[in-house]
Amino acid sequence: MKLKYIVGFILICIFAFAIRFYRVSSVPPALSWDEVSIGYNAWSILKTGRDEHGKYFPLDTFVSYGDYKPTLPVYLTVPFVFMFGLNEISVRLPSVVFGTLAVLLFSLLLFEVSSYFSKDNFGFKERSIFALIAAGVLSLSPWHIQLSRAGWEANIATTLILLGVYLLFLSLKNSKLWIVSMIPFVLTLYTFNSARYASPLILGSFIFLFLKQVIAAKKYVLMGAMICFISVLPILPHLLSPEARLRFKEVNIFTDTSVVETSNSRMEHDGNSMVSKIFDNRRIGYARSYLMHFFDNLEPWFLFVKGDGNPKFSLQDVGQLYIFESILLLYGIYKAFTFRSRISVFFVLWLIASLLPAGVARETPHALRIENSLPVFYFFVSVGVFAFVSPVFLKRSGMIKGISLATLYVLFFSYFLHNYFVHYPKEFSGEWQYGYKDAILFAESVKSKYSHIVLSDEIGRPYMYVSFYTKMDPSEHRNTIISSFDEAGFYNVKSLGKYIFTRSGIEKLESNTLYILRPQDVPASAHVLKDILLLNGKKVLTVFEI
Numbered sequence: 001m002k003l004k005y006i007v008g009f010i011l012i013c014i015f016a017f018a019i020r021f022y023r024v025s026s027v028p029p030a031l032s033w034d035e036v037s038i039g040y041n042a043w044s045i046l047k048t049g050r051d052e053h054g055k056y057f058p059l060d061t062f063v064s065y066g067d068y069k070p071t072l073p074v075y076l077t078v079p080f081v082f083m084f085g086l087n088e089i090s091v092r093l094p095s096v097v098f099g100t101l102a103v104l105l106f107s108l109l110l111f112e113v114s115s116y117f118s119k120d121n122f123g124f125k126e127r128s129i130f131a132l133i134a135a136g137v138l139s140l141s142p143w144h145i146q147l148s149r150a151g152w153e154a155n156i157a158t159t160l161i162l163l164g165v166y167l168l169f170l171s172l173k174n175s176k177l178w179i180v181s182m183i184p185f186v187l188t189l190y191t192f193n194s195a196r197y198a199s200p201l202i203l204g205s206f207i208f209l210f211l212k213q214v215i216a217a218k219k220y221v222l223m224g225a226m227i228c229f230i231s232v233l234p235i236l237p238h239l240l241s242p243e244a245r246l247r248f249k250e251v252n253i254f255t256d257t258s259v260v261e262t263s264n265s266r267m268e269h270d271g272n273s274m275v276s277k278i279f280d281n282r283r284i285g286y287a288r289s290y291l292m293h294f295f296d297n298l299e300p301w302f303l304f305v306k307g308d309g310n311p312k313f314s315l316q317d318v319g320q321l322y323i324f325e326s327i328l329l330l331y332g333i334y335k336a337f338t339f340r341s342r343i344s345v346f347f348v349l350w351l352i353a354s355l356l357p358a359g360v361a362r363e364t365p366h367a368l369r370i371e372n373s374l375p376v377f378y379f380f381v382s383v384g385v386f387a388f389v390s391p392v393f394l395k396r397s398g399m400i401k402g403i404s405l406a407t408l409y410v411l412f413f414s415y416f417l418h419n420y421f422v423h424y425p426k427e428f429s430g431e432w433q434y435g436y437k438d439a440i441l442f443a444e445s446v447k448s449k450y451s452h453i454v455l456s457d458e459i460g461r462p463y464m465y466v467s468f469y470t471k472m473d474p475s476e477h478r479n480t481i482i483s484s485f486d487e488a489g490f491y492n493v494k495s496l497g498k499y500i501f502t503r504s505g506i507e508k509l510e511s512n513t514l515y516i517l518r519p520q521d522v523p524a525s526a527h528v529l530k531d532i533l534l535l536n537g538k539k540v541l542t543v544f545e546i
Contacts, residue, residue, distance in 0.1 A: 099148025201353030332384030
């Protein structure tokens with residue numbers, strides 16, 4: 001590859017890192033409860049070799065809140081906590097780094113797959129330009145930027161899938177790479193729940209489409225498969241355990257009893273006829289529900305207009321992709337199949353494999369759970385951009401099209417950045433458990449005056465915020481915590497050290513106690529010490545004594 005293209009890749013990657021790292025400690029405006037859990041468990045591993053529950057170097061799972069988090073994101077956070085301490089930057093840097101690596105891997109992947117395209121359209125120069133376009137398009141993605149700036153495990157999993165697919169395509173030319181090419185897919189099993197289903201499907205799709213080459217390299221494929229099997233052994237007992245099914249039971253559509261109730265009601269109305277038993281069967285209802293949830297993730301308003309309904313994953317007024325990319329996406333799908341159908345079929349199968357697990361979830365569409373599909377959308381967008389502007393290097397008319405498209409990207413990207421850094425923190429700080437940090441730091445500055453500190457758990461998991469922001473010694477955390485698992489298997493904490501956690505207002509207030517409650521739970525006779533405000537000025541917590 002010529003020096004100018006290499007320099008272009010380097011500059012785009014530097015830009016991608018900068019835009020993902022800039023003000024990452026304050027935007028998003030606070031750490032989510034998942035982020036503080038990852039951070040504190042990394043701190044605990046660093047200090048004691050044990051997680052918050054006392055388990056020694058767990059390989060299968062971190063129990064955390066009873067949601068059994070995958071282990072790799074925690075271990076990836078450990079070196080950053082070692083270097084920068086326990087804070088927002090150390091928790092979010094792994095996602096920033098992997099988000100930047102995704103841009104690099106995506107461009108390398110598309111450079112590689114374009115070698116299978118029509119030689120009339122893709123010589124070496126065109127492949128290099130195509131890869132540069134791919135890197136640029138992904139670096140500007142609102143979907144990818146937003147998920148790369150918080151400690152989301154899904155973002156790491158997506159990068160690992162990109163690495164795995166890239167190595168698979170390299171293996172078609174160098175059979176020995178089959179020994180390691182499947183390892184990134186195994187690592188996703190230790191990274192994010194939905195990737196545990198999507199990764200094997202993506203890998204299986206590739207093997208199916210390139211079965212002839214796989215058989216030809218069977219010696220190295222079997223060696224790689226053996227390494228993968230050994231690598232899966234530590235997590236296999238957990239994957240087969242009731243605890244692993246807990247999260248699935250919580251979010252899947254098949255535990256929705258309304259489908260069964262509707263089915264029974266309709267059959268009763270129809271006198272339990274044979275026709276009714278066929279068409280009103282609950283299995284038909286669940287199949288219909290699954291298809292609706294599956295296709296929710298392809299809704300245009302979600303992809304191009306409003307984005308995910310959860311503000312943690314979207315600005316709410318910018319789609320997961322820019323609206324003008326809808327045209328580029330459709331054009332790219334058409335052109336990709338004219339370049340080389342088998343490559344395009346693989347990306348379509350990749351998309352389906354990523355959406356199949358998400359279809360069983362009650363909350364759809366869901367930008368985080370389907371982030372595995374993000375590279376597919378940008379593959380076709382990149383093809384569309386390349387096909388639209390490729391004459392830029394041949395004709396003046398192409399130059400005009402290229403400048404016009406670049407202008408669109410600059411305008412939409414600027415709008416996204418302005419909203420994200422200026423308006424988003426103020427409008428949605430309440431979605432990020434904002435307020436716990438300020439409240440806990442204030443409580444720590446005066447805690448010597450009080451026997452107990454009562455803290456509301458209405459906005460999150462306060463015990464973990466206490467341990468995180470006080471940098472509580474892991475041994476003290478384990479020795480002073482009073483907790484239990486409920487019937488559903490979730491972890492509930494009653495108290496930690498001086499802190500007592502409550503979900504509702506306090507009926508009987510006591511002296512020598514500091515209270516941090518929601519404003520509506522504060523009695524008129526309270527002596528208010530501090531109001532904790534969201535970034536929009538609304539009170540979220542009040543610190544008081546009697």
